[in-house]
Every structure is written in structure tokens, then in C-alpha cells.
Amino acid sequence: MKKSIFNRIFIYMSILIFIIAGFIVLMVEFFLDDFYYKSQENTIQKFAGDISDHYDASSGDMDEILSDYAENLGMTLQIISERGQVLYSSNGQELSGSMRNMMNMMMGQGRFYRMNSSIEQDWLIFNQELSDGSYLVVRTGYESFQRAIDALKRFVIYLLIPIFVLSLAVIYPLSRGISRPLIELNKVAQKMKKLDFKTRYTVSSQDETGQLGQTLNELTVKLENTIMQLKEELDKEKNLDKMRREFVARVSHELQTPLAVIEGYIEAIEDKVYVKEHDMEKAYKVISSEAEKISKMTQDLLDLSQLESGSYKLHKRRFNYSDLVRQVYEKYVSSKRDMIVEFKLNMDSVNEFYVDGDEFRLEQVLNNLLNNAFNHVSEGGKIEISVEANDEKLKTAVYNDGEKIRQEDLKFIWESFYKSNIQKEKKGVGLGLSIAKNIISLHDGKYEAENKDGGVSFSFEIKRSK
Ligand SMILES: Nc1ncnc2c1ncn2[C@@H]1O[C@H](COP(=O)(O)OP(=O)(O)OP(=O)(O)O)[C@@H](O)[C@H]1O
Ligand SMILES: [Mg+2]
Numbered sequence: 001m002k003k004s005i006f007n008r009i010f011i012y013m014s015i016l017i018f019i020i021a022g023f024i025v026l027m028v029e030f031f032l033d034d035f036y037y038k039s040q041e042n043t044i045q046k047f048a049g050d051i052s053d054h055y056d057a058s059s060g061d062m063d064e065i066l067s068d069y070a071e072n073l074g075m076t077l078q079i080i081s082e083r084g085q086v087l088y089s090s091n092g093q094e095l096s097g098s099m100r101n102m103m104n105m106m107m108g109q110g111r112f113y114r115m116n117s118s119i120e121q122d123w124l125i126f127n128q129e130l131s132d133g134s135y136l137v138v139r140t141g142y143e144s145f146q147r148a149i150d151a152l153k154r155f156v157i158y159l160l161i162p163i164f165v166l167s168l169a170v171i172y173p174l175s176r177g178i179s180r181p182l183i184e185l186n187k188v189a190q191k192m193k194k195l196d197f198k199t200r201y202t203v204s205s206q207d208e209t210g211q212l213g214q215t216l217n218e219l220t221v222k223l224e225n226t227i228m229q230l231k232e233e234l235d236k237e238k239n240l241d242k243m244r245r246e247f248v249a250r251v252s253h254e255l256q257t258p259l260a261v262i263e264g265y266i267e268a269i270e271d272k273v274y275v276k277e278h279d280m281e282k283a284y285k286v287i288s289s290e291a292e293k294i295s296k297m298t299q300d301l302l303d304l305s306q307l308e309s310g311s312y313k314l315h316k317r318r319f320n321y322s323d324l325v326r327q328v329y330e331k332y333v334s335s336k337r338d339m340i341v342e343f344k345l346n347m348d349s350v351n352e353f354y355v356d357g358d359e360f361r362l363e364q365v366l367n368n369l370l371n372n373a374f375n376h377v378s379e380g381g382k383i384e385i386s387v388e389a390n391d392e393k394l395k396t397a398v399y400n401d402g403e404k405i406r407q408e409d410l411k412f413i414w415e416s417f418y419k420s421n422i423q424k425e426k427k428g429v430g431l432g433l434s435i436a437k438n439i440i441s442l443h444d445g446k447y448e449a450e451n452k453d454g455g456v457s458f459s460f461e462i463k464r465s466k
Contacts, residue, residue: 018164021160025160265287303364354465357443372458382455418434
């Protein structure tokens with residue numbers, strides 16, 4: 001048989017019932033006779049006491065009273081004089097010889113005797129002295145006792161059989177009831193072991209099992225979340241690792257390109273290819289712009305490594321944030337003039353907003369977001385900077401029309417070196433947003449990237465200074 005909790009409860013309970021039944025049988029077998037005799041003796045004694053109290057030989061209706069008693073008791077009553085004469089007998093009989101001898105031996109001692117005579121049957125005899133010196137003798141046959149006792153014993157045994165069957169019928173559903181929640185709990189735990197967190201325990205009681213089920217359910221949720229988080233972290237880690245390796249290749253490539261251009265132009269200058277002043281100037285411009293690219297990239301790398309290592313200290317002071325946003329906006333308006341885009345600034349022009357922070361770094365955040373917006377804006381699309389304020393905070397958002405960012409990229413977009421796949425061919429190494437994220441975090445701010453209707457919006461929220 002399977003070692004299930006149900007089987008165990010069922011078997012233990014059955015054994016218990018069996019033991020109780022056995023105990024009852026033993027008690028009946030060994031103690032019922034004595035118990036029955038004792039209780040009969042008590043009854044006789046009580047009646048005898050009663051008769052003795054009310055006995056009056058001179059009373060005319062004593063015979064009637066005595067026969068009433070005899071009838072009630074269902075036994076033989078006799079009153080015997082000191083000399084052994086039968087004064088009254090409920091069955092009208094005289095004493096037999098053996099009985100008379102017996103009487104003489106134990107006259108009036110108020111005790112029970114069990115007599116075994118060949119002529120008479122076994123008798124239980126009680127003998128008590130009365131007030132006038134005569135004796136009351138109560139007699140009853142053992143045989144009738146024994147019949148009653150045997151009938152009672154049989155009855156108890158017969159009664160035990162249906163009780164036993166009935167108990168089994170009750171124990172079965174009872175064992176099921178007790179074991180079911182445990183079996184269910186076990187199922188949930190087994191599933192958990194196999195990392196299946198779909199199954200939940202249905203809590204149907206407030207007892208310890210119910211509480212355990214509740215705890216198990218909570219544990220399942222926690223475990224599921226933790227494992228999911230771990231998986232995400234692992235995915236992220238794997239992805240970032242890949243990104244870092246790609247980054248080394250990309251940085252080398254990105255540095256190589258402007259260096260190659262510079263090298264080419266310098267060789268041409270050395271070979272005196274450019275004769276005209278105008279061509280020469282153009283060559284210097286290209287060299288200078290390529291050198292600037294190299295400089296920006298190395299600066300970004302330096303910034304990021306400082307910000308990420310925590311060695312960077314903000315230079316905080318209270319400054320006019322509205323002014324900063326306006327300056328950055330103006331700079332882009334003039335430098336990106338040639339782009340055919342609608343470029344708007346949406347900011348309260350009446351109230352000035354102040355921030356307690358690192359102005360230079362916050363400008364860098366705005367620059368990075370705007371660079372991205374200009375890099376990704378669709379042709380003829382719109383770019384909009386908006387600054388919203390409440391009493392406590394300032395939320396700055398940079399929106400651009402253009403292709404949406406894939407959902408799976410949104411999670412990683414703020415990580416360093418991360419570049420969404422669709423954008424791989426575009427310029428940049430994937431440091432801008434990571435630098436922005438670090439700066440915002442150092443200002444205890446929040447940042448977010450969202451896909452909006454027709455484009456994307458990057459926003460951040462920082463504390464406003466009064
Ligand atoms: N406005 C935007 N629209 C669409 N995708 C964007 C936008 N801004 C950023 N991204 C995506 O996020 C990636 C990370 O941006 P991030 O600014 O960190 O790097 P980058 O612009 O590629 O390079 P860097 O800024 O270092 O020159 C980009 O490669 C691009 O895939
Ligand atoms: Mg960028």
C-alpha cells in the first residue's frame with residue numbers, strides 16, 4: 001500500500017477503533033459478571049433495609065406489603081422466626097432441609113452467600129435480622145442472573161459490529177478531509193521544486209494548514225519574481241557583455257575613421273595637392289572637425305568612467321534652469337538651421353525655474369537628448385523640448401517624430417554601449433544616454449524613455465529649487 005498521508009490517517013484511526021472495541025470486549029468479558037452481581041446485591045441490600053425499617057409483625061397487612069416487595073424485586077422473600085419457623089414466604093414454600101441448615105449457620109449476619117446445592121440451583125441469599133428477632137431471607141437464583149448477563153454480552157458484541165462498520169464509514173471521509181489540504185500543499189511544493197509557479201494552493205481554512213498554504217502561495221510569488229528578475233539580470237548581463245565586446249570594436253572603428261581622414265588630408269597637404277587657398281582651408285576644416293570627433297569620444301568615455309565609478313563630484317549651486325534650457329535651445333536652433341525640422345520649446349515664459357545642481361552636467365544631459373533627437377528625427381519631422389513644473393519638481397522632455405524604439409530595447413537603452421539594433425548603422429557609440437542617466441541619478445532624479453504617437457520621448461525629473 002502506498003505510504004500516503006491518507007492511508008496513514010485511515011489506518012491509525014481504524015487501529016484506534018479496533019483497540020477501543022477490543023477493550024470494550026475485554027471489559028465485558030471479565031468485569032460485567034462482577035459488576036452485575038454487585039449491582040444486584042446493592043439492590044437487594046437496599047430493599048432489605050427498606051423492609052427492615054417498615055417491618056411490623058403485628059400489622060395485619062404485612063403479608064401484602066411483603067408480597068409487593070417480592071414482586072418488585074422479582075425475588076423470593078421469606079421471614080423466618082428465631083426457631084426456624086417460616087412466618088412468611090412469598091412463594092409459599094417451606095425451607096428445604098439443606099437450606100435450613102445453611103440458615104442456621106449464618107443467621108442474621110446481613111451478608112450474602114452463594115450456595116451450591118445439588119437439589120436447589122445456585123442461590124444468592126441475603127439474610128438480615130429484623131426488629132422482633134426474626135430473620136429476613138432474600139433469595140434469588142444465579143441462573144436467571146447468568147442468562148441476563150449472557151444476553152447483555154451478546155448484545156454488546158453484536159452492537160460492536162455495526163459500530164465498527166459505521167466508524168469506518170465516518171473515518172474514510174474524515175481522513176480524506178484531513179489529508180486533502182496536505183496532499184494539495186505537497187502538490188504545490190512539488191511543482192515549486194520543478195520551478196513551476198503556476199499552481200496555487202486554494203486557501204479554504206484559517207487553521208495552520210490554511211496559513212501554511214497562504215505562506216506557500218506568497219513564497220511562490222516571491223520566488224517567481226526573484227527568478228524572473230534573476231533571468232532578466234542574466235539576460236541583461238549577457239546582452240551587455242556582448243555590447244561591451246562590440247564597443248571595443250566600435251570605438252576602435254570610430255577612432256580609426258576620423259584618424260584615417262586626418263591622415264589622408266595631412267598626406268595630401270604634404271604632397272602639396274591643395275594649391276588653392278580655398279581647398280587648403282577646406283582641408284583644415286575637415287581635419288579640425290575630425291579631431292573634434294575624436295576629442296568628444298574620448299571625453300565621453302572619460303566622463304562615463306568617472307560617473308560610473310562614483311569618483312565624480314557634482315559642482316552644485318543654485319542656477320536659473322529656464323535660462324539654461326533657453327540657451328541650449330538657441331544653440332540648436334542656430335546650429336541645426338539647415339535641417340528641415342520643426343523645432344519648438346514649450347516652457348513657461350512668465351515664471352523662471354531654479355535648480356540646485358550641476359549646471360554644466362545638466363547641460364550635457366540636454367545636449368545628449370537633443371543630439372539623439374536630431375539624429376533620429378524623421379525627415380521634416382518635429383522636435384520639441386517641454387518643461388513642466390509643479391511646486392516640487394521640474395520635468396523636462398525631449399520629443400522627436402520618428403521610428404519607435406522596440407519594446408525589448410527600451411529596457412536597455414539607458415545602459416552604456418547599448419545601441420538598439422535598428423540604429424546600428426548610425427553614428428555614436430552608445431554612451432550619451434548612459435552619461436545622462438548617471439548625471440540625473442546624481443541629482444536624485446528620475447528618467448524615462450517612452451514611445452509616443454509618431455515618435456519617442458525621453459524625459460527626466462529633478463527637484464526644483466525655490
Ligand atoms: N530619440 C531617439 N529615437 C530613437 N532611438 C533613440 C533615440 N535616442 C536614443 N536612441 C537609441 O538609444 C541608443 C543609445 O543612445 P545613446 O545616446 O546612449 O547612444 P548613441 O546616440 O548611439 O551614441 P552617443 O550618444 O554616445 O554618441 C541609440 O543608439 C539609439 O538606438
Ligand atoms: Mg546619443
